[in-house]
Amino acid sequence: MPDIDAVLRGAVDAGAVPGVVALAADRAGTLYQGAFGRRDLGADAPMTPDTVFWIASMTKAITSVAAMQLVEEQRLELDAPLGGLLPHLSAPQVLEGFAPDNTPRLRPARQPITLRRLLTHTAGFTYNTWNPEMGRYMAATGLVAPRSGKLESLRAPLVFDPGERWEYSIATDWVGQAVEAASGQRLEHYVRDRILAPLGMQDSGFIPGPSQHARRARVHQRAADGRLTPIDFALPENPEISTAAGAGCSRPGRTTSASCACC
Known part of the structure; x- marks a missing residue:
């Protein structure tokens, strides 16, 4: 050795x-x-x-521990739609592409966003850093990047339906929002x-x-x-x-x- x-x-x-x-x-x-x-x-x-x-x-793991503590205490649920706790997640939109004038084309998501899907990065979110479609969406709409620390940065659409596949994403930032809403801290x-x-x-x-x-x-x-x-x-x-x-x-x-x- x-x-x-x-x-x-x-x-x-x-x-x-x-x-x-x-x-x-x-x-x-x-x-x-x-x-x-x-x-x-x-x-x-x-x-x-x-x-x-x-x-x-690696903060994702720490935030996930916080969420799972609240699941143990029955203050959060893994598989319940999170829209009631976090209103912005009640009617998620999926980015399907862009019109000829570069206007984003959005449609309602076919499945709800749940804590389990956020924790496992299967909720439909992405990072603009690695997803060119999200980068294009941000350029077209003026949406700020997650690193800005602005609440607006989380208002991004999904790039696929919840539960459809895996993509590394801002999902854990939403887990943090769920922890705050459920704990009051x-x-x-x-x-x-x-x-x-x-x-x-x-x-x-x-x-x-x-x-x-x-x-x-x-x-x-x-x-x-x-x-x-x-x-x-x-x-x-x-x-x-x-x-x-x-x-x-x-x-x-x-x-x-x-x-x-x-x-």
Whole structure:
């Protein structure tokens, strides 16, 4: 078995990653922990076990846990139409294409949107990043992107009927809306009270404080030649909606108690 330190240090030396933190643990405690490289290729700060990382779409799992807690408590139902709780989902529309003048063609969805379909990305939603039809729809209508943090961004039509197929999507942002409606709390407060605090995850939260900002690894972009360059990246810290439900969390490398810090 290769030496873990050598493998991770080699990845940094080869330019595969700016830096890396790794940890392995079981019920008895920590088996391995190591940190190599830098938090930012444009600065000298070393990568350390307590470095804070964006975990992006891994927030989907955290939001899904929140929803399933409410299912256990019978405050949400997996297979009931969500339109009664979230009125915008009561009469979803499916994008079928565009007229010659580029006007979107919409029709009523044939099946309801349910929590199960949102959780499994089979509700009919998509991301404009990967679906050109949704990108065209946004350009034609002026619909803002989910990253904006605007409530309007969730008013996107479906691109297929609920239950018809799978497509990675903004569905988990709607799960966050369902959690808020059923619990009466903002998502970040619910997650703090019901998930993070009980697990002792003191270095965790949707909105980073000064300490987390000081330890946060910078986002890098890989060029065509393979080189990594630091870039500026941030999500709204006080959004109208909890868009972080789908893609806005950061995680400290140190996992003393299943740590996950959400920005």
